[in-house]
Amino acid sequence: MKVKVDGDLCQGHNRCCAFAPNVFDVDDFGEAFALNDGNVAAGEEENARQAIDNCPEFAIKIIEE
DSSP: OEEEEOTTTOOSOOHHHHHOTTTEEEOTTSOEEESGGGBOOTTOHHHHHHHHHTOTTOOEEEEOO
16 A cells, blocks of 8 residues: 655644554645555555545545555
8 A cells, every 4th residue: 555645735733643643744834744655554554545535635645556
């Protein structure tokens, strides 16, 4: 599974970091980004999905490869 945060949509609510701190982090401006080039580690998929479902700006997408 791979995820991507759209920086144009992210408003810095950082709910993604609360649900999936091993998948997302925030920059110095409070905007979220995906760790590990967006690659979600095994066992973190459900947390990533919860982060996606709880993003009020719909700024996180699953990237199909």
